[in-house]
Amino acid sequence: MVSIEQIRQITTEDLLSLGVRDVAYLKDVEVDGSTAVGIFAANGQQLALLPDRNAAIAAAVENGLAPVTLH
Secondary structure (H helix, E strand, C coil): CCCHHHHHCCCHHHHHHCCCCCEEEEEEEEECCEEEEEEEECCCCEEEEECCHHHHHHHHHHCCCEEEECC
């Protein structure tokens, strides 16, 4: 169990790494005048671009990531 004191001492780097191996954020991205769906790690790193949301969800799940939409 994590104590309140441990939470208060969390670093920026620790916050950025939360969920990085478990969560994938999906966000619409404009590429050459058309819209694609980007898959991003929890720390903001772009992992992939796919042509549509269904393909992005499938790719995230196939790679063991829980996809969530970023608004």
